[in-house]
Amino acid sequence: MEKTEYRSYIKGRTLLGVKPIDIHRELNDIMEEEVPHYSTVTRLSKSFNEGRMEVEDLKRTSSPKSAINDESIKQIRDLIEEDPHITYDEMEEQTTLSRGTIFNIIKYSLGLKKITSRFVPYILTVQNKQKRVEYSQQNLNYFRDGAGRLCDILTENEVFIYQKQIGRKQSNKLWVGQGQKPFAIKKPNNYDKKYLFSILFRSTGWVYIHLVGDRQQSIDNQYYINNILVPALQVIRDQRPKSGTKIISLLHDNARAHTHENVLAFLKQNQVTPIKHPPYSPDLSPCHYWLFDFIKQRLGDHTNEESLFEEVTKILNKIPISEYKKAFEKRIERLELCVKYQGEYFEHLLK
Template sequence: MNKENFRYYIKVRAALNIPASVIYDELYPVHGDQTPSYRTVRRWAQWFREGREEIEDEARPGRPITETTSENIEQIRLLIDDDPHITIEEVQEQTGLSHGTLQRIITDHLNLKKATARYIPKDLADFQRAERVRICKQNLATFQEGTWRLCDIVTGDDSWFYHTQIGRKSSNAAWVRRGDPPPTVVRRDKFAPRILFSIFFKSDGPVLIHPVERGQTIDHDYYINNCLHPLVDEIKRQRLSYGTSRIKIHHDNGGAHIHEDASKYLESERLTIIPHPPNSPDLSPCDFWLFDII
């Protein structure tokens, strides 16, 4: 069915005083995604009840579609290349083209879409980027060569956990009927109750979960005595025959993690420290995988 057929059906049903919601429910099971939206059905039903007879679109004033010329496309491309953050309203002011023409040129001809900037932990220098790649490749090669095994890796970090979780954006998605409002989730208050945990885990599950007392600062002494000591003891308990032999520990470059005393303690317990790229907390498995799931 084309749009005129849909409108004729709406016109007939509206003349019988059938509510718009019922008309939409009659159309959607038959025509699926081709069905006009509920808002469109309701609008046309209202117009027909008010006495409209025509089912064709009314002539619209404005500029013709011939505004979509190669010259205009090139002009808009140059404006966007010069300022990727420019708005459609600013382009409209500089070119004099209609909003619809700009939308058509940008999406259909230039194949562009507006994307929100992604926040990153730090703007790395060229050397830091190169070092980030080098260390990642070095670690990956060690696994591929069989020198390291995933089951021997212990990774850890600390993070705040709120008493009430609102879930990730994707987990809050829900199916709704066409025309119905989307679900809402109340934004978490910045003063909501929370607790700091230091968590270490392996490929087969958590090894140590340590709650940090409110107001406690995790300096190198606290990290060694309350995190690393219990971690090593737990590893030895789980591996009675091998102890810490062949165990590698991976944590980011936080001050307490890379302190000389912490490194000396891990080496004294025969734990190998996996190199971590500088200024790259986003590469810690806890941050990009575990904490997001929790």
């Protein structure tokens, strides 16, 4: 739908007394893509109510330096303060200024630049940050004092993997001819088939992978012990030389299935030391900041859980041991950053 078309629609619906929020909802139902922002619908609706008749672009004057004055600067500042997400097209639409003039006002007069909002796993409280610093420092001391070694860490976590994969925005870019529309890609929703996997690995490679099942299945403490810990520890015992160390440090998150008293008793009985992991900290878990994303980027589509399990296993087998080792070395760097930045998330600071 061209600009003049959706403007005509907004104009007609406005004159019929339809509210901007309802007009925007209707446009979302009608248009497959490039739906005008709600703030644009609101501004256009207001201008049509105030007597604007044109649906074409307003005539703009040329953009000499004199176009940048206190009035035009205030006009752009007010638009940005009203809607920080506003685009150049929307600012052109609401003013008689050219794109070049708007660019110069934003860059040189207002000193602004547009950046992408940063997504974080959780909005941390002061107490959360304190725990992150406390546990990170304890972890660092544990390894710096020689009590623990990176090669002794066994890390585990669960992840849902979709049966059909959705590519990332960058990988979905493609060239299209003039007038052609890009292919639509549906985001996964709560009804798409996905399976819960538990994966355990060390600095020497992956140890054990367990397919829990689809979304209806969950892990409680006894399931975790019987189906994940017992077979994983058996694999380690079978692989370990008789003269080798018996120390195992288990790193997992704070899910109830992982921290239940039955699990802690089982670990103690089997001489496994649980490593304290701070709450809301996927940025300190090798599974989350490395392995799971690595796997998902390389998966194809599957028709059943068996073929999905097989490909996940193949991907794990193809990862060089040096990459597993690097994942744990990176964890030390992340612990240091967590302490340095007082428990704040630091992903945006990593190169």
